[in-house]
Amino acid sequence: MPDNNSPWGPKGSGDKGGSPWGNGKKPGATGGPDRSPDLDNVIEGFKTRVRSGGPRRPNKGGGGGGAPNFSIGPFGPLGIAAVIGAVLLISTSVYTVDQTERALVLRFGDYVRTEGPGLKFKLPSPIETTYKQETEIIRKDAIGGNDASSLMLTGDENIVDIDFTVLWRISDLADYYFEVDDPAEAVRAVAESAMREVIGRNELEGIITTDRLAITTSVRDLMQDVLNEYKAGVRVVEVQLQKADAPDQGNVVDAFRDVVDAAQERETTINQATAVQNDVVPRARGDASEILQQAEGYRDSVIAEAKGEAERFNLIYEEYRQAPVVTRQRMYLETIEEVYAPAEKIILDSNDSGVVPYLPLDKLGANRPRGGQ
Structure with missing residues (x-):
């Protein structure tokens, strides 16, 4: 029985070279008339294959070929x-x-x-x-170098060659992504503008010598304020001043080196003078303090002595007022005692006994000093 499920139509039993283009014989060959494919059988076979989920597998022992079954399972x-x-x-x-x-x-x-x-x-x-x-990494931008952006005008109308580095990181990713078109370029532009503004407020000598840290701090704060106004979502971590020198043109560098050397010599002279001052001034102050203390001691001793004499005079006067004769006699004796105490004395009896006193004149000057004649 012919297999009508074949897409190429029914096959004859004697037709061994079936083809969709004819009866399997080459055109012009002998053995029977040419036949065209059965279109109805082709369409019917295609419908049957779709209803069954795919082409049917050929029977193992049957004749008549067919396409293999490519079914994709129950899911379809x-x-x-x-x-x-x-x-x-x-x-x-x-x-x-x-x-x-x-x-x-x-x-x-x-x-x-x-x-x-x-x-x-x-x-x-x-x-x-x-x-x-x-957002957690630190980004680094180096500004300056050999281009014109490194030359800046100072507050005292000099030109300085500045190279510096800006370290920054992303603090707000939404602002960084939406608010500024090119945040990295904005950071560079703001850094250069802030550095020029700070340099314009300072003098050249301070910029290249002692004010470097203050300048970098001012630039960092100014950059942060401007970037916050732009809502750039950037936090400036640090500004590092790599170079701050006079420009290389002409003899400017040599002149500024002479200025720096003069400033260093001035500092050296000031330090030496300060050392001498620290040595001389304390010694002079000590001597002055010693003189003052001696003067104060002498003053106190004179005043105390004067007060004692005055008090003694008052006491003697009080005694004299009560007993004038006794007081005069006592004062006389005390004065004579004070006057004659260191002198050599010869005591003679005032009574007239008829005896001529013997005066050893050779002994009287024995105890006198040789120069006291």
Whole structure:
């Protein structure tokens, strides 16, 4: 019985070279008339294959060939599409954020939230998309060098060659991403502008010598204020002044080196004078204090002695007023005692006994000093 399920139509038993283009014989060959394929059998075979879920497998022992059965199982094409869609949905809904990163979540292009490190979930793409950026690393921008941006005008109308480095990091990823078109370039522009403003308020000598730290601190604070006004989402960590010298043109460098050398010599002279002052002034102050103490001691002794004499005179006067004769006699005796105490004395009896007193004149001057004649 012919197999009508073949897409090429029924086969004859003697037809061994079946072909959709004819009866299997080459055109012009002998053996019978040419036949065209049976279109109705082709259409019927195709309908049967669709209703059965695919082409039927050929019988192992039967004749008549057929296409192999490519059945996709009980789920069908819709099941496979559902599985693929689920895999894609999960893959676009789960993402991870590293420790040094932050992630922006955008819903149809509008900012929704900022996510920190870890495993995160979102609505599948293209409903929600993410933008991840490293925010915990320190970025470094070097400004200056050999270009014109390194030459700046000081407050005393001199030119100084400045090279400096700005260290910064992202503090607010949403502001960094949405508020400024090119945040990195904005940081460079603000840094150069702030440095020029601070340099314009200072003199050249201080810039190249002692005011370097104050200048970098002022530039950092000014940069932070301007970037906050722009809502750039950037925090300035540090400004490092690499070079602050006079320009290389002409003899300017040599002149400023002479100025620096003169300033150093001035400092050396001042330090030496300060050392001498610290040695001489304390010694002079000590001598002055000693003289003052001696004068005060002499003053106190004179005053005390004078007060004692006055008090003694008052006491003697009081005694004299009560007994004038006795007091005069006592004063006379005390005075004679004071006058004659150190002198050599010869005591003679005032009574007239008729005896001529013997005076040893050779003994009287024995105890006198040789120069006291």
